[in-house]
Amino acid sequence: MSILIVYDSIFGNTGQIAKAMAEELSRTHQTRLASVQEARDLDLSDVELLIVGSPTRGFRPTPAIQEFACRPDLSGRAAAFDTRLDLETIEPAPLRWVIGAGGYAAERLHRELSEHGCTMVGDTAGFVVLGQEGPLKDNEIERAASWARGLVDAPTMEGRA
Numbered sequence: 001m002s003i004l005i006v007y008d009s010i011f012g013n014t015g016q017i018a019k020a021m022a023e024e025l026s027r028t029h030q031t032r033l034a035s036v037q038e039a040r041d042l043d044l045s046d047v048e049l050l051i052v053g054s055p056t057r058g059f060r061p062t063p064a065i066q067e068f069a070c071r072p073d074l075s076g077r078a079a080a081f082d083t084r085l086d087l088e089t090i091e092p093a094p095l096r097w098v099i100g101a102g103g104y105a106a107e108r109l110h111r112e113l114s115e116h117g118c119t120m121v122g123d124t125a126g127f128v129v130l131g132q133e134g135p136l137k138d139n140e141i142e143r144a145a146s147w148a149r150g151l152v153d154a155p156t157m158e159g160r161a
């Protein structure tokens with residue numbers, strides 16, 4: 001299977017997650033990793049599984065990733081992930097409610113990719129950072145590798161009961 005992982009990252013955490021996924025998947029599949037800037041010029045026609053990730057900023061993906069998710073040449077299987085703050089640690093509590101209720105980048109990305117020609121596989125994933133600039137919470141790298149591995153054989157969302 002030909003896999004492409006495209007990510008944006010301001011402070012490097014989403015990049016670390018994307019790299020961990022690429023390392024895991026490249027053991028068994030032809031896998032490319034590209035920043036959203038690098039992905040602009042890539043031909044996507046041979047991509048069989050597209051994984052797209054963004055930091056959550058203001059409840060949504062970065063503008064560059066949102067632009068990528070609207071490319072007219074998207075098709076095939078795809079999945080979305082994000083990085084986000086640890087809800088449990090946000091103070092005061094009303095702010096925690098606002099951030100939780102506002103939603104996350106992966107959900108929006110999932111919708112955009114689906115509306116622009118992709119067949120979505122698996123569930124979205126959110127990986128937690130301990131502060132705005134990171135670091136990643138313990139075990140998020142391992143969880144990312146495991147989530148990515150699960151996408152390879154995951155049913156499409158349409159095929160689920």
Ligand SMILES: Cc1cc2nc3c(=O)[nH]c(=O)nc-3n(C[C@H](O)[C@H](O)[C@H](O)COP(=O)(O)O)c2cc1C
Pocket residue numbers: 008009010011012013014015054055056057058059060083084085086099102129131132133134
């Ligand atoms: C301007 C700004 C807005 C943010 N908005 C949210 C948000 O709405 N929800 C959330 O969970 N985290 C939010 N965060 C935290 C980011 O998700 C965090 O900085 C990001 O996951 C780090 O990823 P990166 O290192 O790849 O840039 C925000 C951070 C910044 C700087």
